[in-house]
Amino acid sequence: MKKLKVRTPQPLAPAELSNNFIRGLVATGLLAAIQNRAAGASPNRKVAQLALQGGFALAAGVATADSLRRQDYLSAALAIAGGVAGVMAVETLLTTETHDAPKEAEIG
Numbered sequence: 107m108k109k110l111k112v113r114t115p116q117p118l119a120p121a122e123l124s125n126n127f128i129r130g131l132v133a134t135g136l137l138a139a140i141q142n143r144a145a146g147a148s149p150n151r152k153v154a155q156l157a158l159q160g161g162f163a164l165a166a167g168v169a170t171a172d173s174l175r176r177q178d179y180l181s182a183a184l185a186i187a188g189g190v191a192g193v194m195a196v197e198t199l200l201t202t203e204t205h206d207a208p209k210e211a212e213i214g
Contacts, residue, residue: 114176115172115175115176117172117173117176117178117181118168118169118172122168123165123168123169124165126164126165126168126169127161127162127164127165128161129161129164130160130161130162130163130164130165131157131158131160131161132157133160133164134156134157134159134160134161134163134164135153135154135156135157135160137156137160138152138153138156138157138160139153151200154200155196155197155200155201158192158196158200159192159193159196159197162189162192162193162196163189163193165189165192166185166186166188166189166190166192167189169181169182169185169188169189170182170185170186170189173185
């Protein structure tokens with residue numbers, strides 16, 4: 107009897123991951139810019155922040171799904187951790203909160 111060869115699926119190449127990141131970045135950036143414009147605000151750091159976070163989220167999601175398809179659970183966990191790290195890094199570096207110093211009250 108002849109043995110069947112089982113092909114193990116190959117992991118995503120770095121080029122595929124970068125393509126997924128760009129797809130997420132552009133899609134989220136467009137949505138954020140349009141929603142920001144509809145609200146009357148001009149595109150700003152918040153749009154860039156959301157776009158970058160969308161890129162990280164999509165790339166992590168695709169990598170996780172691919173790893174689960176291959177039943178490579180360690181890679182799936184690493185993809186999720188990488189996505190969380192990317193989103194949190196963008197959150198930290200491009201936070202849009204302004205920290206205004208409390209104004210002194212005028213006397214007299």
